[in-house]
Amino acid sequence: MSLMKIFDTAGSGMAAESLRLNTVASNLANADSVSNSPDSAYKAKELLFAPTRQTESGFGTQNIGEGSNGVRMVGVTESQQPVETHYEPGNPMADGNGYVYGSNVNPIDELVNMISASRSYQNNVEVMNTTKQLMIKTIDLGS
Incomplete structure (x- = not known):
C-alpha cells in the first residue's frame, strides 16, 4: 500500500467516526423526549458500516483489484429495546389512559459509544500524522 492510500483509508475512518459521533449526539439529545404512543417514541439509532475497496480512479467500489481500503455507512438501525412507559395523566402528551412513552436511549451506552x-x-x-512525518523524512533523505 502506498503512503498516499493510507490517507484515503484513515480519512474514510475519520468520516465514519464523525457520523457516529453525530448519531450519538442525536440520541443523547432525544434521551428525555416523550410521545403519546410507543410507536412514535424516539428509538436509539445506530449506524451500520461496511469495508470498501475503492478503484484506482476513485469511482465506485469493488472487492477485487488494486485500490485503497476504507469504510462506508450502509444503513441505520433502531434499537429494539422497549420504550419507557410512565403514568402522567396531567402531561399534555399523555394518551387516553394517561401514559406517556419515553425514548429507549441508554445515556450510559451512548457515552461509552461517544x-x-x-x-x-x-x-x-x-x-495520518505519522504517515505525513514518514513522507517528510523520506523527502529529506533524498535531498
Whole structure:
C-alpha cells in the first residue's frame, strides 16, 4: 500500500467516526423526549458500516483489484429495546389512559459509544500524522 492510500483509508475512518459521533449526539439529545404512543417514541439509532475497496480512479467500489481500503455507512438501525412507559395523566402528551412513552436511549451506552468513536477518530488522526512525518523524512533523505 502506498503512503498516499493510507490517507484515503484513515480519512474514510475519520468520516465514519464523525457520523457516529453525530448519531450519538442525536440520541443523547432525544434521551428525555416523550410521545403519546410507543410507536412514535424516539428509538436509539445506530449506524451500520461496511469495508470498501475503492478503484484506482476513485469511482465506485469493488472487492477485487488494486485500490485503497476504507469504510462506508450502509444503513441505520433502531434499537429494539422497549420504550419507557410512565403514568402522567396531567402531561399534555399523555394518551387516553394517561401514559406517556419515553425514548429507549441508554445515556450510559451512548457515552461509552461517544468515547469509543472519539478515540477511534484520534487514532486515525495519529495514523495520518505519522504517515505525513514518514513522507517528510523520506523527502529529506533524498535531498
